[in-house]
Amino acid sequence: MTIKIYNTLTRKKEIFKPINEKQLKMYVCGVTVYDDVHIGHACSYIYYDILLNYFKYFHNYDILYVRNITDVGHLTDDQDAGEDKVEKRARERKKHPMELVYTYTHKMWKYFDLLKLTRPNIEPFASGHIIEMQDWIKKMLENGYAYNINGNIYYDISKFKDYGKFSKINIEELEKNTRFTNDPNKKNIADFALWIKAEENHILKWNSPWGIGYPGWHLECSVMGCKYLGDHFDIHGGGVEHVFPHHQNEIAQNYGYFQHKVVNYWVHSALLTVNGKKMGKSLGNSITIENFLENNSAESLRYLISSGHYRKPQNYTDKSIIDAKNTLEKLNMFIKRIQNINSEKENPNIQQIIDTTISNFSKAMDDDLNTSSAWAEIHFLVKEVNKSLENNKISIKQSKEILDFLKKVNMVFKVFCFNKQNEKECIEKKLKISKEQIKKLIETRKKLRDKKKWEESDTIRDKLKENGIILFDGKEETTWAYE
Numbered sequence: 001m002t003i004k005i006y007n008t009l010t011r012k013k014e015i016f017k018p019i020n021e022k023q024l025k026m027y028v029c030g031v032t033v034y035d036d037v038h039i040g041h042a043c044s045y046i047y048y049d050i051l052l053n054y055f056k057y058f059h060n061y062d063i064l065y066v067r068n069i070t071d072v073g074h075l076t077d078d079q080d081a082g083e084d085k086v087e088k089r090a091r092e093r094k095k096h097p098m099e100l101v102y103t104y105t106h107k108m109w110k111y112f113d114l115l116k117l118t119r120p121n122i123e124p125f126a127s128g129h130i131i132e133m134q135d136w137i138k139k140m141l142e143n144g145y146a147y148n149i150n151g152n153i154y155y156d157i158s159k160f161k162d163y164g165k166f167s168k169i170n171i172e173e174l175e176k177n178t179r180f181t182n183d184p185n186k187k188n189i190a191d192f193a194l195w196i197k198a199e200e201n202h203i204l205k206w207n208s209p210w211g212i213g214y215p216g217w218h219l220e221c222s223v224m225g226c227k228y229l230g231d232h233f234d235i236h237g238g239g240v241e242h243v244f245p246h247h248q249n250e251i252a253q254n255y256g257y258f259q260h261k262v263v264n265y266w267v268h269s270a271l272l273t274v275n276g277k278k279m280g281k282s283l284g285n286s287i288t289i290e291n292f293l294e295n296n297s298a299e300s301l302r303y304l305i306s307s308g309h310y311r312k313p314q315n316y317t318d319k320s321i322i323d324a325k326n327t328l329e330k331l332n333m334f335i336k337r338i339q340n341i342n343s344e345k346e347n348p349n350i351q352q353i354i355d356t357t358i359s360n361f362s363k364a365m366d367d368d369l370n371t372s373s374a375w376a377e378i379h380f381l382v383k384e385v386n387k388s389l390e391n392n393k394i395s396i397k398q399s400k401e402i403l404d405f406l407k408k409v410n411m412v413f414k415v416f417c418f419n420k421q422n423e424k425e426c427i428e429k430k431l432k433i434s435k436e437q438i439k440k441l442i443e444t445r446k447k448l449r450d451k452k453k454w455e456e457s458d459t460i461r462d463k464l465k466e467n468g469i470i471l472f473d474g475k476e477e478t479t480w481a482y483e
Helices: 039-059 085-093 097-114 126-143 171-176 217-229 240-258 289-295 298-306 318-339 348-366 371-389 396-413 423-431 435-450 454-466
Strands: 004-007 012-015 023-028 062-067 146-149 152-155 192-197 213-215 233-239 263-269 272-274 314-316 469-473 478-482
Touching: 004 263, 023 039, 023 217, 039 062, 039 233, 039 263, 039 272, 039 289, 039 298, 039 348, 039 396, 062 217, 085 097, 097 289, 126 146, 126 152, 126 192, 126 213, 126 217, 126 240, 152 240, 192 217, 192 240, 213 217, 217 233, 217 240, 233 240, 240 263, 298 314, 298 318, 298 396, 314 318, 318 371, 318 396, 348 371, 348 396, 371 396, 435 454, 435 469, 435 478, 454 469
Parallel strands: 023 062, 023 233, 233 263, 272 314
Antiparallel strands: 004 012, 146 152, 152 192, 192 213, 469 478
């Protein structure tokens, strides 16, 4: 079977051809760790999680997945002006920038784990690759793609004839684009910084052959991607907002260093809106993953996101997440029903539906990760099988085939609930606490909270946390999850 992926580089779907047979080498731009991760981050990384797991479990690819952590150099206007986002937030919080990075990196890992995101094989920090970045700059200076102006090293876009082609940017119009700083020292208005001379009060800075400074944001991803994946790899992913200037500049840097194309397929996910508006703190509609999980499940968000196509904007509303929860309840009820099948008589009509669903599911996913069509196939299966279940016309063998298929699907989407054999015994052995005990402790804690005995109720929360249980206090009830 062939997989087609939409390549931003060519603006069309292309048959995926790996560089190394049955290996997928993928780099995805990671988070700038200056604040809590939000559901916009979740939306993008859920899509890439689905992509890599589909390659792994349905096409048997070996995965080498790199996602970076940006802890320096990402300026507030995404180009060469403004303040470093980490330093700016650290000053506001009266913390050292690296303390802020430590705090939000660990929170990111915690909540990404709760969202069931597959951890990357390698997750490098930008600040740990300063030497490699300086080596890249030296090479680009030698190759004539960069120049030094008073300790600031700029990439000379005039030396890369294809600059702007990837992002469909008209170079002549860039002067009108306020995202660029009109530095009179630049040869071209759109030349971008590879190394920035640090002001005296700047904290995150390093010695270099050109003076004390820090790297440009765009350079970081080129260096880290190629260090761990080599000078030619399969997929580079990110949000659609990265197309320009970030990924356009990465392509230019890659060529300035290697003199050849590095990435075969550039993949971009669309932005998430909240109630039809762009999400942002200034608009008061930013939702952190932490806040989301206080009242909702990871599975409901994963279903909501995967029910749309990664290249089409998704809109988050209270109704959409309620609908997602209700849909999952129905799907999980269906799973419970077919787990209890005890008939030996096979239904030929059902067998045809099973075979068609499995085939059409793969066709949809192979077609540029069309998750919305893939879900439509699963819903069709559920609807048709439910009809037969009313008359007990399905065999144990057929129910097992359906369950095996859905379990495989769940390795990609991670939304279903299956009853595992000896689950209670395994959980109790691991956590030394039973579900019944957890339920009783939550009930006791609720009574204490109703009486405003906060210290005693916090003791129960702490006890559960010691046993690997996290509580989520909702408006009507408290739910829990494994840490």
